[in-house]
Amino acid sequence: MMIFLNMMVIFCTLLLVMDANAWWVARRRDTSRRRVSCQMHSWSSWSSCSVSCGYGLQSRYRSIWVYPTSGNTCPSTTDRKSCYIGITNCAVSSWSTWAACTKSCGAGTQTRTRSITVYPKNCGASCPSLVDRRGCAGYQCPRNCSVSSWGAWSKCSITCGSGTFSRKRTIVTTPAYGGDACPALSEHKACVIAPKNCEVSSWTSWGSCSTTCGPGSQSRTRTIVQSPEACGNHCPSLVDSKFCANKKCEPVCVLSPWGSWSTCSCAGIKTRSRTIVEKQEGAECLSLTEEAGCKDKNCKVDCQMSGWETWSKCSTFCGAGTQSRIRSVDTPPSSGGKACPAAKETRDCM
Numbered sequence: 001m002m003i004f005l006n007m008m009v010i011f012c013t014l015l016l017v018m019d020a021n022a023w024w025v026a027r028r029r030d031t032s033r034r035r036v037s038c039q040m041h042s043w044s045s046w047s048s049c050s051v052s053c054g055y056g057l058q059s060r061y062r063s064i065w066v067y068p069t070s071g072n073t074c075p076s077t078t079d080r081k082s083c084y085i086g087i088t089n090c091a092v093s094s095w096s097t098w099a100a101c102t103k104s105c106g107a108g109t110q111t112r113t114r115s116i117t118v119y120p121k122n123c124g125a126s127c128p129s130l131v132d133r134r135g136c137a138g139y140q141c142p143r144n145c146s147v148s149s150w151g152a153w154s155k156c157s158i159t160c161g162s163g164t165f166s167r168k169r170t171i172v173t174t175p176a177y178g179g180d181a182c183p184a185l186s187e188h189k190a191c192v193i194a195p196k197n198c199e200v201s202s203w204t205s206w207g208s209c210s211t212t213c214g215p216g217s218q219s220r221t222r223t224i225v226q227s228p229e230a231c232g233n234h235c236p237s238l239v240d241s242k243f244c245a246n247k248k249c250e251p252v253c254v255l256s257p258w259g260s261w262s263t264c265s266c267a268g269i270k271t272r273s274r275t276i277v278e279k280q281e282g283a284e285c286l287s288l289t290e291e292a293g294c295k296d297k298n299c300k301v302d303c304q305m306s307g308w309e310t311w312s313k314c315s316t317f318c319g320a321g322t323q324s325r326i327r328s329v330d331t332p333p334s335s336g337g338k339a340c341p342a343a344k345e346t347r348d349c350m
Ligand SMILES: *[C@@H]1O[C@H](CO)[C@@H](O)[C@H](O)[C@H]1NC(C)=O
Pocket: 141, 142, 143, 144, 179, 180
């Protein structure tokens, strides 16, 4: 099928070529008989200006329709003329009034606009900005109060019973220009501290009586098991005492302390004494004086003699005779004391 179509195309083309060749042969036969002048086609329309603005050139063309025989020439196939394209700049309206500020308080912006009245053409200046902006400020914005976060809770306000914990916060920003007022700066909550009463042990057994006779006292004690806390009851007395009586006391004699010793006597004795301060009925008092031996070298000691012994027998049986008796020295004299008297005595006898 494809081969058949190709064959058809080739056949038709051959027919056309043979026909055109016949036409040219007829024409050459015709012109060769007379002189022929140049014949031109009519001008094309003018081209657009060669520039988009200002002075430029426009051109038009024509082509040769019939070529002349030799000796004749053809006129120009091109034609030119100058052209001018006027510039149109952009033109805009005057500014509108300023629009409202974008913020009712604080810093904002506001705009004004203008529109294009003449669009730019042919290299004309392009349009300027159609929107103008500027800052604007409304009233002072309200400033709300702001506060710090809460501080720590305080200790309970009382040491026992029902009290309150409290905590505080402080103003960080003071409100202004109608801003929200500050919230409460302190807060409370209840606290309850239960009291603990004092607790004591049970009593010890009674101690012995403070005296061995007569009225006295004896005591017993107890200790703190739990100290009172948070307003708890105070501790009771830890010591208890009571009267006690033993057998009736013997009546007493109360003596003063001893006085100082006397100087040593020449007999080598010193003494001291004391007095009765109180003597109960029926009481017996100890001795009120006391002696002690002493030695005083400077004391004069007189000689002391013993008593006389009995007289000896008379020296004769009859007539006058003598008899004697003797005595001895008990204490010899010293330090200038009296000398000893005679130790022998003689008398007449018959
Ligand atoms: C102030 O607080 C109110 C709500 O109580 C809020 O609507 C407003 O935006 C706050 N103003 C500022 C400036 O924060």
